[in-house]
Amino acid sequence: MSTQSNEAGMVLLEVEFTGGLELLFSNQRKHKISLPGSDEKGQPATAAFLVRYLCENLMKDTRKEMFVMDGTVRPGILVLINDADWELEGGDLYELKENDNFFFISTLHGG
């Protein structure tokens, strides 16, 4: 299955951060972003590519380690793709589709 991108070769996504993560992303919960439909190697853009893209392009905060660790989302952060746990969708390997919703929520804050 190939990544579904629009004519310009870009994928439009909605990305949401909560549970404290919004602080790393300009204190804004919802972001509409448009990113290339293929990754650095010309492969279809995956969730892993999105995470890298967010770090490099959307995150103004310098504390990257609060979001990413060892090349993937930090343990303790849940990722939902269109409301489902990303484990159900292939995790890192999920191929992005136009209008997907990505929801990142940190479980690390006090109770």
Added chain:
Amino acid sequence: MAPTLCELCKTTRALIVRPKNHQKLCKSCFISIFETEIHNTITSNSLFFPGERVAIGASGGKDSTVLASVLKTLNERHHYGLNLILLSIDEGIKGYRDDSLKTVKRNAKQYDMPLEIVGYDELYGWTMDQVVEQIGKKGNCTYCGVFRRQALDRGAARLDIKHVVTGHNADDTAETVMMNLLRGDLPRLARATSIVTASAASDIKRSKPLKYAYEKEIVYYALHKGLDYFTTECIYSPEAFRGSARTLIKNLEKVRPSAILDVVKSGEDMARLVPDEVSAAGQGGKDVLVVEGEAYRAGGCGSANGRSSGGEMADTERQLLESEKAQGNETEISHLGQKHDRNCKIPNRTLRKLPKQQMGKCVRCGYLSSQDICKACMLLEGLNKNRPKTQIQVSVDEEDNSSRLTRRMESLKIIPAEQM
């Protein structure tokens, strides 16, 4: 790719993977099973009695918000007959607690529960902002921890309530097990794994109904139920050591999700091997005798009940609950347990006498204390004298009084089995 269907109802799209058994569930089946498991934890441990007045320690964070929501639901569904009240502590931290208290106030309306707020300033004459201004950010968690424990008790006492429930989850319990293991604090390890803690320093019972609930599932529950909770970390840095234990646990979970409940289970098994005298001693009980090396040696005898682990994660929680129930019996077995392990020799039987700790009242504030002056008053004395570094050693965690025993246990020798 066709959506994965829920493994229970087989009709709705699965949205959740349960960490402890990889079960894939839809939203409504997940909510139902989560609530049922908390109900089972409550009934199999007989946490409540009908008509009991229970204070929910409410911070506005996810755990206590989920606890309040679930308890309200279960209380109505299963007719527990509980009278539930939200009890919040105002540490006096601007930009953190004042915002989270707003959440608790909304929760009180949403759940139709009375709310009681006790403030550090009214109890102690100091807000945490003032404490930090005086002593700096380093070490302020010690003050906050000691003050909080008393404050919850005092709040409960003010309401004439004898039972406080807190939102500690399985991840918290696993962290605490790891921390106590890493500092060699067996008495506290034994007490921290217990679902109900009654401390000699207080006549108010504490319990943790979410003890077997994964943090991940608590967040999913809050998310899918649309609960209103607050998510900012305390602005005064969290405890560094707990942070390390937390990272360790989260990394383990990533590799093997069942690890969290497995660590909790290991903690419970180890706790069972700690002789009652040792675990009680730290709490300030009666005259006690400790057999040198006993606690350490007992750990080498392995699990007393030989339950299998791994591969049967679906049953893990039920097993945990059963073992919890059987705890009384099994403590006895582990004392007699030398019989089934022929390689274990009787250790050096020198008896050490621990100092007698008598519960009395703090001469300053009248609060229950094993010393003339309670810890909070000692800390306050330091603060009030503008001399932040008091000589007493206070341990950071929620349990009291075991630091003395820890120091004593440090002086005990560990005798390797081959030398015995």
